[in-house]
Amino acid sequence: MNTKYWPATFEERGVVVPFTTPMLAFARARSDGNGGLEIIVPGLSGGSGVYIIGWSGVREVFRMSVHDRAFHDMIETRKAATPRDMRRCAHEIAMTGLSxxxxxxxxxxxxxxxxxxxxxxxxxxxxxxxxxxxxxxxxxxxxxxxxxxxxxxxxxxxxxxxxxxxxxxxxxxxxxxxxxxxxxPVGIASMPHECRLRRLMSRLKAFRMNVTAWGKNSNADPDGLAFLVADVALLTLDVGRTLIGEIDDHANDLTAALANWGTVGKEISDGMTRISWLLDGWDHVIELWEDVLDGAMHEQRDALEEIVRMLPLVPTKELETNNGKAWGDLENAMRKFVKPLQNWQSGHTDIELQLRIERRRAEAMREQA
Known part of the structure; x- marks a missing residue:
């Protein structure tokens, strides 16, 4: 089913599945509402929407690597549909050596x-x-x-x-x-060491600055792809800072937090869930961009087109009223940039692309470490 895709919630957006099969790179998994899972694959026909496929049908539609077939089965068994569950599955499947x-x-x-x-x-x-x-x-x-x-x-x-x-x-x-x-995953603000998600926020900030500079200095981006990506990153950073700030506030009022832990603990848990969802997928976006920074201009342009198709969108439910129009403008701007996947109809496996994806997955995991 080809459909316009603008998620209202994180659960509707789905969680990134770190498959290595090129056609499934940046695909997202989510609950199908009937106790099972479905996969969301962006822009298979070059449209502005996505394809939604039942989990059991993924093997029929795509030629998957051995790693991805085993990963697919593990995700189905675990019903992994959250960033935390998907991360655990990704670590476990990586430890098998299949990748x-x-x-x-x-x-x-x-x-x-x-x-x-x-x-x-x-x-x-x-x-x-x-x-x-x-x-x-x-x-x-x-x-x-x-x-x-x-x-x-x-x-x-x-x-x-x-x-x-x-x-x-x-x-x-x-x-x-x-x-x-x-x-x-975020640690405490006073710690000298940045924990994983706080570190990812810092990387996202640097990524936004870098891609903005590239857009200003490059003649290869007449459509303004870089600025579109930078705007999405900025909105993500704005929402993320608010969420982490709320989590940090509790650590700044220890007496109230510990005296009312029944309520505060749930607020912290909910905040951590939201920040994990918010940043889901950005590590892979950043790795994709860093992979081409020293490459040719056309490689950087191609990477931006791929990134635009797969941007981790902030669901409308997470946005303040004053950000609603800005996000609507971004949706309209992004629609014309979605490009087709060149080898979709042929069904051929691009080995070089698959190796690049596998390397990026490993680099993203290592960077988080």
């Missing part, structure tokens, strides 16, 4: 980095709680927190804080642990 040793190495590093960032976030959150709410002036080191003596010391301090908050020590510990697990 090569580089993907295994990238997945291992990404998993290790995520665990390190979770522990680091927990350390800074615990220290913030102790520094802000403890009656004594105490600062805990990483080594101290990991030792039996240090943990005993922390429990003593936390007992006093829990008493002041009128909660049990066990509940306070559990709430802080849950909090740090939830926000690990």
């Amino acid at each position: 090569g040793p580089d993907a295994i190495d990238a997945a291992e590093k990404a998993i290790e980095q995520e665990e390190n960032e979770r522990l680091l976030t927990n350390y800074y959150l615990v220290n913030s709680v102790v520094k802000t709410l403890a009656k004594a002036d105490v600062k805990l080191s990483v080594v101290e927190l990991s030792s039996a003596a240090g943990q005993k010391k922390v429990r003593g301090i936390m007992a006093g804080i829990a008493s002041d908050l009128r909660v049990s020590s066990e509940q306070l510990y559990a709430d802080i642990e849950k909090w740090s697990d939830l926000i690990a």
Whole structure:
């Protein structure tokens, strides 16, 4: 079915599936509303819409790599339709080696980095709680927190804080642990290390500046593709800063957050879900652009055309009223830029393109690590 595609919600937009088959690059998976999944593939016929195909029909329509067939089956089994679930599946399938040793190495590093960032976030959150709410002036080191003596010391301090908050020590510990697990992808603003999604926001900001400069200095972009992409990136950054700011605000008011964790915890969880959805797909867009920065002008133009077709659109539900018209203007501008996929009718596999996609997937995973 060819249809105009402008999502109202993240769930309608779907989650990017990191397939390596060229025709499925940047395809998105979403629930079909009947307990199954469907896939959204942009612009197969060169129109401004997308094709929506039932999950079981993907194998019939596309010639998929061995990696993608196994990935397809895993996603169907897990019913993976969120960024978090898809990321877990992508790591697991990469570890099988079906996409090569580089993907295994990238997945291992990404998993290790995520665990390190979770522990680091927990350390800074615990220290913030102790520094802000403890009656004594105490600062805990990483080594101290990991030792039996240090943990005993922390429990003593936390007992006093829990008493002041009128909660049990066990509940306070559990709430802080849950909090740090939830926000690990963004970390805490005061941390010297940027965690994965905060790091992706920084990369997106740099990408927007770079593609804007390219548009101004290039004679290969008479249609203004670069500025269209930059505008979408800017709107994403604006929404993303608001979401991360709301998450950070809770860390700046620890007493209120911990005293009302039942409500605050849900707000933080909802905010983290939204920022994960918002940034879904941008890492691959950035990798695609970085892959051609040192290439020929026509390669950069081609990359921009591909990016425009596959931009991670901010759903209308996420936009403030004053951004609605701007986003409508972007929709109208983008419609004329959608280009056909040259080999769609032939069904031939472009091996060189597939290898480039596989390399970009590994590089994107490694960059997140």
